[in-house]
Amino acid sequence: MNSGPFAHLNQEPKLPRVLPESPVEAGTLLPPAFQFSQKTLQDYVDCARRFQLNTTQGIRWPAAESEPIDEVEHFMEQGAQFHLLVQRYLNGVDQELLKPADPLLARWWQHFLENPPPDLPEAKRIPEVMLSMPVGAQRLVARFDLVALDPGERIVIADWKTSRSRPQRQDLAARMQTRIYPFVMVEAGHHLFGGAIKPEQVEMIYWFAEHPTRPERFTYDSRQHQANHTLITGLIDDILGRDPESIWPLTDERRHCRYCVYRSLCERGVKAGRLDSGTDDLDPTLAAGDATLGFDLDDVDEIAF
Amino acid sequence: MSNYVGEPNPRTMFLEGPFGAGKTTFAVETLFAWLEADIPPEQIVITVPQRTLARRYILALRSVDRPASGDVSIRTLNGLAQDMVDIYWPVVAPEYGFSDPELAPRYLTIETAQYVIGRFVDDAVERGEFEAIKATPQVIARQIIDNMGKAALMDVPYTAIPELLTQAWGPQRARKRVLAYQTAGQIAEQYRTYCLKNRLLDYALQIELFVDLLKKPPIRERFYGQYSYIIADHVEEEAALMHDLLVEWTNRAEGMLVVADWDGGFRVFLGAAPEGIDRLREACDGVMTMGDSLIPEPALKALQQEIAHGIKPEAVEPVETDELGYSFAFHNFYPQMLDWVADKIAWLVDEEGVPPREIAVLAPFLSDALLFSLTYKIEKRGVLTLSHRPSRALRDEPAARTLLTLTALAHPHWGQMPPQPDVADALAQAIGDLDPVRAQLLTKIVYRPNSDPPLTSFDNIKPEMQARITYRAGQLYDDLRFWLLEDYPQRYEGQTAPLDHFFSLLFGEVLSQAGYGFHNSATAGRVTAELVESARKFRQSLYSEGASLDAIGNRYFDIVRQGLLSALYVASWRDELADAVFIAPAYTFLLRNRPVDVQFWLDVGSTGWWERLDQPLTHPYVLSRTWPQERIWQDSDEVEHQRDMLWKITQGLVRRARRHIYLGISDLGEQGFEQRGPLLTVFQGILGRHPQTPDVDNTDHE
């Protein structure tokens, strides 16, 4: 075989280095095939202990994140539905068929149709893109709601936010999502773009379903890219350097604990923070509709039928 | 060693061979060759019949050696179907007859589906329509749901099932069974109508909608066009419908590798159609065979051939050598066999240096009792164990029992006041330092099942009794009581909140707070999380029915209390990778695809190695595209298929052992009956040809 999809049969096999699945040693910190994401790194930035409980120890702690639970639940569900609606739209489902019955969802949808994120490149629009890259001894993954691009020229990452509140620009700028998404796009999006991407060609836009005329745009440049590289590798090194057996530091910013399920475990309060009294950057509905990152090693099969 | 026959530069290749021949390794190499050749990762899909079989691919794709790039999709058939149904629900739902299709569908799990169909089954059972069937309503419900899923995977209407089963049953056998098939068919229709009316999507409906979508040319084109490079692994475990998709892809793909394991087909009970791989082989441009398993040592290869000869003497010759890579021990009683297994494991680990992780203990079935005594015996000898087993009832978990009892106390109007010992048990679990004796004492004083409220305050107890119980425990009790009877009801102004919210709040605000029993308990967290999740799914799938939250909560409470919901125990990655002996039913082990150095086969005399589960309302072989309609299922068919299954299981197991297999044989089985199953006969034949003495039991047991 010298051409076609099996031409590699004639060559030395090139296999990735997959570590043997040996017994876990005491010092093992992260699950096999673990990938860092904006969510896990944001957890770490907010509170190292939360990252430890959630990611390295996998402790399930089903306390309320915020109250009233039913309202939060409704917001989260509608957020997921909204993401799906846009995905259907971008996949070419006839707009006539996209008429949500839920009033909240219908309002957001109307907002989207009337005031979509402005000035998106037209040539290619790809919903639900996932990219990943190695960072030191780990991988970092990002999943984008929409990537709009003019190949070789400009690339815009759009993210839908269905949160109740609209965070301030400086709060959004500080979020790991705003740092990681353009970073991963520059490093891993070349095959979408048709060649290497310069940071200056990337832009990120948050579009708020409740505030459709006030999207937040973030341009990107080489300086930021370098800073993000330093930040991300620094965080990952910091995590990998920690002792898995000790208790990692609990955050000094106790406001995080109000919206954290582990508050009873950490003895940081009894009742969950209220949705309407949180500051905008802590609004848990900011994560509504955030996609999961595909299936994982410890996923179980819902036995077929 | 491999050989290839076909086109010189194939576009599509069929790769086959036994387990352990290097097929998946080659598939991973192919995947990376494609990525290296700049095939956009988004255009590549890997299909597997179940998620556990994707492990090698996930590990490879997430290796840090892989450069920055896009995502390669890994999908099961169900995953492919869900992707499509999610996107095209608004297109397909109105045509399919769902009510209010502009609303989102609700996905049913096996458990919620079973519950939804349960009401129709119960009615029929009450009318005596399943008298010919010796099965509980839950088992009947499960089999009807199974049939609907199988029909979808065969791509035939589910309404055809009663006729297919009736034809295979034949006119000579008892007519009552046919009536049961018909009733099952009617229930399936009632259940389907109900699902359409309430936008409930069970597995069968998801697959049916998917098939329907693929009949629409633009959607069909989009579906097949999204991936142009395909790796389909373990196609022998896939259903006929998946084979249809893959055959179609062979016509369209720019590159496609189809991988089949010769001895597979273990998922027949889940709709796999191993015979369908011939179609795929024919559809590919070339066939590569990797004929040799790299795993077993020669002695085990010889054993494999001897077992094969024992099962199909007409097809396989016996071997000459007496080096057969196994040992055995006879015991009169079951517990003796377990002691032998545990001793042997301790010896292997301590004396022979075999890592515990390289040992698997396998049985045809794994009851709770067997698992418990085996785990106990092995761990007592200082060796860790890890088990994968069918899950046990959620209510058997102490944390779940505690939550259920407290739920009953907080909902006195349900009239389900728990008995005193349950309340004492719940208080002992819930309150950190309250031991069972003091919990009983406290319960005796404060619990009034017939009063409203049912719990009185610690303050009202005589001081000397307070001192005995301790003030600290009393304070915690009072706070819990206040939360259950006052704080929580007031918050919802006397209305019932969804039960999952109740569990979550009770857990977060009380039971996991400092001083309470769940405070530092990861197990309690996990069990409560399962309860919260399953109560939520239950509520969401029934919500559309218009029932009140209170009634839904009450029903959920009932079914958990009756033990109808199982805990889904998922081992954490740390447990999974721990250096521990793996204990599992043989099928579970086979589908994990992880070879080990040493295997123990428990209870070789059991007929469980041979007999299939008694499933009177369904049939894995008759409900298959290849079973000729109107042909009657004869006893000879049963024997033939059982023989085939025994072949697959034993060949599959030996191929997953590197060094040695120990056979545990006990005269009397777990239930105390004499054991003379066909696997034992096979080994008696082997012993006849190659005599060997039993393994000695050199330890004393009291």
Ligand code: SF4
């Ligand atoms: S409760 Fe507070 S300290 Fe504890 S994990 Fe959460 S954020 Fe960190």
